[in-house]
Amino acid sequence: MKFIDEFRDQEIAKGLIEKIKKSSSKSIQLMEVCGTHTVSIFRYGIRGLLPDHIKLISGPGCPVCVTPNSDIDFAIALCRQEDVILTTFGDMMKVPGSTSSLQVEKAEGRDIRIIYSSLEALRIAKENPEKKVVFFAIGFETTSPTIAVAILHARQEGIQNLFFLNSQKRIPPALYALLQSRQVKINGLILPGHVSAILGTGPYQFISEEFSIPAVITGFEPLDILQGIWMLVKQIEENRPSVEIQYKRIVKKEGNPLAMEKIETVFKKADGNWRGIGRIPESGYRFKEPFQAMDARRFEVVVEPSKEHPECLCGEVLQGIKTPLECRLFKKACHPENPIGPCMVSIEGTCHTYFKYQ
Amino acid sequence: MAKVDVGGFLREISLDLCPDVSVGEYVLIHTGFAIQKVDEEDAKETLALLQKMAEAI
Numbered sequence: 001m002k003f004i005d006e007f008r009d010q011e012i013a014k015g016l017i018e019k020i021k022k023s024s025s026k027s028i029q030l031m032e033v034c035g036t037h038t039v040s041i042f043r044y045g046i047r048g049l050l051p052d053h054i055k056l057i058s059g060p061g062c063p064v065c066v067t068p069n070s071d072i073d074f075a076i077a078l079c080r081q082e083d084v085i086l087t088t089f090g091d092m093m094k095v096p097g098s099t100s101s102l103q104v105e106k107a108e109g110r111d112i113r114i115i116y117s118s119l120e121a122l123r124i125a126k127e128n129p130e131k132k133v134v135f136f137a138i139g140f141e142t143t144s145p146t147i148a149v150a151i152l153h154a155r156q157e158g159i160q161n162l163f164f165l166n167s168q169k170r171i172p173p174a175l176y177a178l179l180q181s182r183q184v185k186i187n188g189l190i191l192p193g194h195v196s197a198i199l200g201t202g203p204y205q206f207i208s209e210e211f212s213i214p215a216v217i218t219g220f221e222p223l224d225i226l227q228g229i230w231m232l233v234k235q236i237e238e239n240r241p242s243v244e245i246q247y248k249r250i251v252k253k254e255g256n257p258l259a260m261e262k263i264e265t266v267f268k269k270a271d272g273n274w275r276g277i278g279r280i281p282e283s284g285y286r287f288k289e290p291f292q293a294m295d296a297r298r299f300e301v302v303v304e305p306s307k308e309h310p311e312c313l314c315g316e317v318l319q320g321i322k323t324p325l326e327c328r329l330f331k332k333a334c335h336p337e338n339p340i341g342p343c344m345v346s347i348e349g350t351c352h353t354y355f356k357y358q
Numbered sequence: 359m360a361k362v363d364v365g366g367f368l369r370e371i372s373l374d375l376c377p378d379v380s381v382g383e384y385v386l387i388h389t390g391f392a393i394q395k396v397d398e399e400d401a402k403e404t405l406a407l408l409q410k411m412a413e414a415i
Contacts, residue, residue: 003384003396006405015412089389117390119372139389146391149374197386197394223408249401250386250394259375259393 003249007221016226017049024233027053029185031320033175034192035062035348036220042357044222046229054229057184057320058353060174060274061192063139064091064346065318068275070306071167072097075136077301078165079110085128087121088136090114095342098307118150125154125162134296137164142194144168144285145259148266151291163296166285169272171195172203173283179211184320188232189215190225193247200255201243208241219247266291275308275342276315314341317350324354331355362387 032038038058041047047056060066076097079086086102093103093114106112111131115121121135137147147168154162171192179186189207196204196217207215214235218228228246235241245251265288272284287295311329316322324330324343334340336352343349360373362385369387376392379385384396 001398001401003401006401009408012408012412015414016408019411117372119390142388142393145375145393146372146389149372149391194386194388194393227404227408246404248404249397252394256375256394258377262375 004221007219007223009223013049013222013226016223016230020054020226020230020233021051023230023237024051024054026187026236028187028233028236029055029057030188030190030229030232031057031059031184031186032190033059033061033171034190034195035065035346035350035353036194037061037190037192037218037225038350038353039348040220040222040225042353044225046222046225050229054233057186057323058317058350059320060178060277060318061140061171061195062318062343062346062348062350063143063169064089064095065314065342065349066169066174066274066277067092067095067138067167067342068273068306069098069308070273070303071165072101073303073306074297074301075102075134075165076100076105077303078134078296078299079105079112081132081299081301083130083132085111085113085124085131085133086136087113087115087124087133089116089138091346092136092138094339094345096309096340098304118147119153122150122154122159122162125159126157129161132161132163134163134165136167138167140169140171140192140195141198141263144267145198145256145262148262151266151294152262154294155291163294163299164287165296166287168267168285169274170269170283170285172199172206173272173280174274174277175204176206177277177280177283178319179207179213181319186213186320187236189213190228190232191215191217191243193217193219193224193250196245196247196251196255198256198259200251201245201253202255204243208243212241214241215243217243217245217247217251219250274318276318309340312341314343314351317343324351325358327351360392362392
């Protein structure tokens with residue numbers, strides 16, 4: 001078993017689609033929270049396979065997309081310092097800040113290095129003791145423990161020149177804010193598989209308990225997604241909202257306690273600033289006291305006043321309020337070669353996915 | 359650190375977040391870290407359930 005092809009079986013998929021059609025009677029709207037789900041749903045044409053009364057909408061689960069311009073501007077200000085090496089995940093390079101991007105800065109000669117893992121930032125810091133190495137730390141709960149591990153290693157090894165521009169986000173408080181705002185009709189949530197591999201089911205209980213909305217932690221292969229939708233349909237039809245796990249081969253009820261422990265050792269919960277949504281209570285992290293020296297926000301740099309393109313709808317797209325098709329810039333001024341908002345940059349961004357598959 | 363086979367390529371990844379793995383097991387990798395073991399029993403159970411459902415149609 002390779003855990004991939006088996007979950008792409010066409011005959012089983014047909015059976016699941018029939019099952020969904022037979023057991024659903026209500027007109028419902030389900031949100032897939034995670035950008036990776038959006039990509040899978042489009043790649044396998046799942047929207048077109050569902051009956052007309054089941055609608056899927058995309059949510060805020062793309063870490064590049066939710067990073068606000070002010071943080072990108074901060075990263076740009078940092079990389080302009082002579083003694084700084086800025087390290088970042090590749091997706092952040094093309095995201096436009098207020099007046100520049102990391103890609104433009106790199107072309108102008110700044111030392112910006114694309115890395116795949118937080119541990120590479122640690123290695124670069126060791127190899128360049130005369131430089132300040134900053135890691136632009138974005139990501140959700142899947143990535144946060146990996147960043148915490150790099151921080152703990154740096155401390156253990158006495159590395160003094162590694163710093164973190166922290167822009168990490170927590171998914172459950174964002175979902176809370178989304179459900180509380182009631183701007184979008186949501187009858188069920190397809191919860192992210194890999195964030196939940198760390199979190200487990202505990203942090204999502206409010207979804208069913210407080211909002212009476214069904215939720216299913218779902219994997220990323222077509223059979224996973226179809227089964228997740230079927231489980232949501234059943235919860236809705238039987239009127240028994242709860243948090244269930246479809247992606248059982250990866251997600252355990254308790255999540256990954258060791259990973260959670262790493263996060264909690266290094267970070268405390270703090271308000272997070274989300275693009276287009278604004279400040280959400282406890283949706284981000286701040287360094288705990290023993291690690292504050294590694295906070296790159298302590299650097300004295302001049303950050304330009306943040307501004308966003310007035311017509312970009314990324315904020316509304318991230319909340320499921322609008323689709324990319326409603327944006328005047330989509331496929332005209334804004335496309336993957338010349339992205340205006342981050343949702344067109346990231347391969348998990350809703351606009352990028354619509355551009356590629358719609 | 360451990361060596362993993364990713365689609366035929368050998369990659370070095372960290373086991374800091376998932377230390378309890380043995381040679382031959384599958385892991386989920388995220389940004390150079392194993393973050394969870396893939397549970398073969400659960401995978402088989404899910405597939406058997408889906409197979410049964412599809413046949414019942």
